[in-house]
Amino acid sequence: MGKMKHRRQRGARYNPIGVSNNGAATIDEPGLSSSPTAGLRLVGEKLSSTVVEERISGLNTLASFALEEETLSAIMSSMIVGKVAALLKDPSTEVRLVAAGALRNISAGGSDEVVEEMVQQDVLSPLAELLQEYREAWTPSTTDLGEPAARDVDPMTNTFVQATHLLWNLCECSEEALSVFNQEGLVHILLRHLDPSSWGYTLALAVAECLLCVSENNPKAISAVIHSADSLISFVSRPAESTVDLQFATTVAGLLLNIEYCTTSGNNFQHVLRLLSTVLETDILQLIIQYMGVAKGTTPSTSLQDLERLIVAQQLALEILSNICCPEDEDDCDEYDNIPSDGEAENVSAEDAMDLEGAKDVLSPEVHEGITHFKLFQKALNKVQYPEENVIQFLQPLNYGPSLVNKFSALRIRGLLCVQNMASLLELSDIGGTELMYSTWVDLGSMVFQNACTDNGLLEAAAGAMRAIMDRLSQDKCEKLAAITQADLKLIFEAGITCTIDSVRANLARMVGTLGCLIVTQNTEESLNSGAVFDVLNTATEYLLKVGATDKELWVSAEALDVIIDLYSDDKTDKLAHHVHLVDRLKGIQPHFKSKHQQEKKKLGDHRALVLTVRDNLFAFIKYKGPRAAKHRKS
Secondary structure (H helix, E strand, O other): OOOOOOOOOOOOOOOOOOEOOOOOEOOOOOOOOOOHHHHHHHHHHHHOOOOHHHHHHHHHHHHHHOOOHHHHHHHHHOOOHHHHHHHHHOOOHHHHHHHHHHHHHHHHHOOHHHHHHHHHOOOHHHHHHHHHHHHOOOOOOOOOOOOOOOOOOOHHHHHHHHHHHHHHHHHHHOHHHHHHHHHOOHHHHHHOOOOHHHHOHHHHHHHHHHHHHHOOOOHHHHHHHHHHHHHHHHHHHOOOOOHHHHHHHHHHHHHHHHOOOOOOOOHHHHHHHHHHHHHHHOOHHHHHHHHHHHHHOOOOOOOHHHHHHHHHHHHHHHHHHHHHOOOOOOOOOOOOOOOOOOOOHHHOOHHHHHHHHHOOOOOOHHHHHHHHHOOHHHHHHHOOOOOOHHHHHHHOOOOOHHHHHHHHHHHHHHHHHHHHHHHOOOOHHHHOHHHHHHHHHHHHHHHHHHOOOOOHHHHHHHHHHHHHHHHHHHHOOOHHHHOOOOHHHHHHHHHHHHOOOHHHHHHHHHHHHHHHHHHHHOOOHHHHOOHHHHHHHHHHHHHHHHHHHHOOOHHHHHHHHHHHHHHOOOHHHHHHHHHOOHHHHHHHHHHHHHHHHHHHHHHOHHHHHHHHHHHHHHHHHHHHHHHHHHOOOOO
C-alpha cells in the first residue's frame, strides 16, 4: 500500500494547424513526411526566417511532429529545442504562443529523460522570462466557460495557458525546473490567475494543475499558497456549476490537501470528502451509452469533451482518496531507513527485520467515518468497470474518442489502486461484505489472467487489489475461499511463474500463501492429507517452491519462501510436509538463496528486510520442521 506518485494524465495538447480531430498529425508540406531528419532540417530553417509567418509555420510543423512518439528522439537529438525556446521571447505574440505550444507537446509526449534534456537545452530561462511578463496587471479578451478562446481572439491568454502547461510538465519531472520555479517566484504569478471568474476556466484550470504539481513536498510553494487557502476552499465547498467547474474544484481540493490546509478533524476535510463523493458518483459509462443513443433520436445529456473532463476529475479524485488513506509523510519516510548498512546487516535478527515490516496502518476515526458515510469504497470499486468492445468501437473515430478510451484505462488502474489501499484498512462490512469481495476477487482474476491482459499497469494494479481483498477475506475466515479448488487456482499458478512483472509475481505468491494458511486453519490434520484439500495444498506448495527456487528476483523468491514458512508453521502440517518432501526441497533451495543474497545484498534496497528475515527464518524452520516431518516416514 502506498501513495500514488506518477505523472498525471495530460489534457488535450496544443493543437497546431494540420492536426486531425483524433490527434494524428497530418503534415502535407513537401519533404516533411519523408523522414524526421529532413523535416526537422526544414523546420530549423523556417525558425530562423525573418518572416513571422515562416517562423509560425515551422513551429506548427514541429508541434505536429511532437504528437508522434517515434519522432521525439529525433527532435531531441537535433538540438532544435533550444532554438524554439529562444522564440518564447519573439516580438510576435503569435510566435510566442506557437513556440510555447510546440514545447508543451514535446514535454507532454516525452519521458522524464526527454524533459530533463529539454531543461539542459535551456528552456527554463526564456520560459520564466515569458511568465514574468504576466506579473503586471492585464485583462483577458474573454473569460471562457471551459472552451479555449480562439488564439487569434486572445493570444495573450492562450500563450499563458501553453506556458503554464509547459511549466507543469517540466516541474513534474525535473528537480532543476522546480528549483528555478522557486527562485523566480513563479508561484505568485500563478496564484494571481487562479480565479476562473476573472481568467476563465481554461487558464485557471491550467494554473491549478500546475500548482497541484509544484506544491507536493515543496515548502516554498506551500508557504505562498497557504495565504490564499481561505479563499480557495470556497471552490471546494460550493456546488459545481459544470463539468469543468467540477474538475477545477477537484484540482483545488488536491492542492489544499498538499498544503495541509484541510486537516482530518476540521469541516474543510468533510467538504473535500463530499466533493470526492460527488465527482465519483457519476457513471460515465452510462453517459456514453446515452450518447450512443443519439443515432436513435436521443439527446445526450453531456458532450464527449465534458465526459473527458469528468474522467480526469475522477482520476484525480481516486488519487486524492487513495493518498488520504496513507499515513502522513509516507513518501518522505522509508520504512527501511533504520536498517543498518550492508556491512552491519549480517547481524540483524529475524525479529528485528519482521518488526520493520509488521507495522499496520490505521485510519483516523474522521477518515473512516467519512469514507463509510459517503460510500467511497463502493464508488472507487465501480470505476474498475471498462467499456464493452462495441462502446470502444463507437468512440474510436470520434473527436475526443481515442482520448476517452485511454483515460478509461487510466481510470480503471486508479480505481484498483484505491481499492487496494482502502481494502487494507477498512472492515469487511465497510467494503460490501464477504459475497461482494469474493466475487470481486474472482472477477479481477478473470479480467486480467483469463483474458491474457497485456497492460502491465492494469496487471500490477489488479494483482495488488486482489491481494488486499484476499487478505481482508482471510482475516474474516471466508468459507468460500477455504473451499476453493485446484482448478480455480490454475490461472494464478501459471501467471505467478510466467508474468514478467516482479510485483505481480510477488503478490500472487503472497495470495497463494494466504489462501493456504486459511485452508490449514479451517481443516483437520486428517483432511489436509486427502482429497481436494490435499490437491490444493500440494499444488500450491509445488508452485511456491518453484518460485522460491527459480525466480530471477531474489526478493520474489523470498516472498514465496516466506509464505511457505507461514503455511507450514502449524504443527498439524507435519504430515503434509512429509508427503510433499518439503524439508528436503527447502534444503536444496537454501544454499542457492544464501549465495544469491551474498551476491546481491547491496542491491536489495527496500527488500532488504524481507530477504534478511527469510534467510534467518529458513534455517530455523528447516531445523524445526525436519524432525517433525520425519516422524511420518513410516505412516
